[in-house]
Amino acid sequence: MSKLPDPAESRQVDHAIEPLIYRRWSPRALSGEPISEEELLRLFEAARWAPSTYNEQEWRFLYAKRETPQWPAFFDLLMKDNQTWCENAAMLVVILAHKVFAKNGKPNPVHLFDCGSAFENLALQGTAMGLVVHGMAGFDFERAKRELKVPDDYDVAAMLAVGRPGDPENLPDKLREMEVPSGRRPVKDSIHEGPYESA
Amino acid sequence: MSKLPDPAESRQVDHAIEPLIYRRWSPRALSGEPISEEELLRLFEAARWAPSTYNEQEWRFLYAKRETPQWPAFFDLLMKDNQTWCENAAMLVVILAHKVFAKNGKPNPVHLFDCGSAFENLALQGTAMGLVVHGMAGFDFERAKRELKVPDDYDVAAMLAVGRPGDPENLPDKLREMEVPSGRRPVKDSIHEGPYESA
Numbered sequence: 001m002s003k004l005p006d007p008a009e010s011r012q013v014d015h016a017i018e019p020l021i022y023r024r025w026s027p028r029a030l031s032g033e034p035i036s037e038e039e040l041l042r043l044f045e046a047a048r049w050a051p052s053t054y055n056e057q058e059w060r061f062l063y064a065k066r067e068t069p070q071w072p073a074f075f076d077l078l079m080k081d082n083q084t085w086c087e088n089a090a091m092l093v094v095i096l097a098h099k100v101f102a103k104n105g106k107p108n109p110v111h112l113f114d115c116g117s118a119f120e121n122l123a124l125q126g127t128a129m130g131l132v133v134h135g136m137a138g139f140d141f142e143r144a145k146r147e148l149k150v151p152d153d154y155d156v157a158a159m160l161a162v163g164r165p166g167d168p169e170n171l172p173d174k175l176r177e178m179e180v181p182s183g184r185r186p187v188k189d190s191i192h193e194g195p196y197e198s199a
Numbered sequence: 200m201s202k203l204p205d206p207a208e209s210r211q212v213d214h215a216i217e218p219l220i221y222r223r224w225s226p227r228a229l230s231g232e233p234i235s236e237e238e239l240l241r242l243f244e245a246a247r248w249a250p251s252t253y254n255e256q257e258w259r260f261l262y263a264k265r266e267t268p269q270w271p272a273f274f275d276l277l278m279k280d281n282q283t284w285c286e287n288a289a290m291l292v293v294i295l296a297h298k299v300f301a302k303n304g305k306p307n308p309v310h311l312f313d314c315g316s317a318f319e320n321l322a323l324q325g326t327a328m329g330l331v332v333h334g335m336a337g338f339d340f341e342r343a344k345r346e347l348k349v350p351d352d353y354d355v356a357a358m359l360a361v362g363r364p365g366d367p368e369n370l371p372d373k374l375r376e377m378e379v380p381s382g383r384r385p386v387k388d389s390i391h392e393g394p395y396e397s398a
Contacts, residue, residue, distance in 0.1 A: 115315060187244050
């Protein structure tokens with residue numbers, strides 16, 4: 001059983017929202033156990049149904065499961081701090097974003113934004129399944145492009161780690177202290193009626 | 200009552216996922232009715248709990264409610280096609296994305312991606328509340344920056360319309376024909392084990 005904290009017990013939610021949304025967080029304590037092929041497909045199925053401009057579905061997901069020949073190429077992209085806990089992940093994923101519209105090759109202004117929506121669907125689905133899904137920007141984007149042979153018309157958008165929850169006690173001291181669901185600034189500080197300058 | 204189609208009846212979901220995820224779609228038929236202040240806050244509260252790199256929360260939301268002095272500045276940003284149905288929206292939102300890290304001012308490579316996650320939370324919350332949430336790239340990004348006095352360290356990420364579902368019969372012919380939940384390519388076409396080139 002996971003010994004991870006439940007965000008529902010610590011997060012201060014000020015307006016009623018879906019529990020799935022505030023129960024999602026980004027733990028680092030992973031058990032090292034694999035996930036099944038069907039679990040993998042359910043996660044990507046959730047990403048599949050994200051919205052995108054003109055239904056472009058700009059997302060592509062490259063992945064590697066631990067203890068496979070593909071793993072080292074993905075793992076080596078991560079910064080040291082992420083490697084310390086990702087060594088117990090079941091899967092690493094690199095999200096690619098198609099930069100141009102399929103119909104005319106013109107630049108798509110929301111390709112990264114849309115991939116963020118797809119990622120959030122995946123993260124919420126993982127939460128519903130009791131899995132850890134942890135997005136990361138702490139990796140070498142340029143190296144990812146090169147080593148994973150990403151075509152020129154795709155951007156590397158982000159990485160993520162997926163796995164089964166583990167025991168925070170097994171994390172290094174520094175990371176164990178961080179293993180609590182993070183808070184947020186109040187919603188009033190993120191919204192404004194009218195133009196920015198009138199804030 | 201809404202006469203909008205239910206995506207659960209038409210979408211082919213291949214692997215079991217949360218109903219909320221496949222029930223979300225992007226209708227254009229809006230009733231013209233307002234939303235309450237509490238509904239507005241619940242939507243932004245959902246966005247609040249999205250993940251972001253180093254918990255940066257890069258998102259800021261500028262909004263205008265219909266029949267307020269702020270409305271025209273937002274509405275005028277939209278392309279003609281979007282104006283035809285957005286005139287019945289209850290609220291228009293412009294999402295801004297902070298380009299640099301708060302702690303050191305260095306470029307944040309995932310600021311737009313993270314805003315996409317926040318948007319998807321908002322869209323799913325809207326679905327749960329029976330509201331329409333429809334993201335848009337069809338507007339003038341440069342003009343938005345200028346007219347809404349967006350600071351230089353923010354990008355304009357996307358717009359969205361929020362409202363109560365209306366009757367598709369009231370849409371212009373062209374839009375009425377499009378008023379069905381869209382499909383997606385199969386999940387297998389979006390994922391690949393290992394580097395891209397081996398696809």
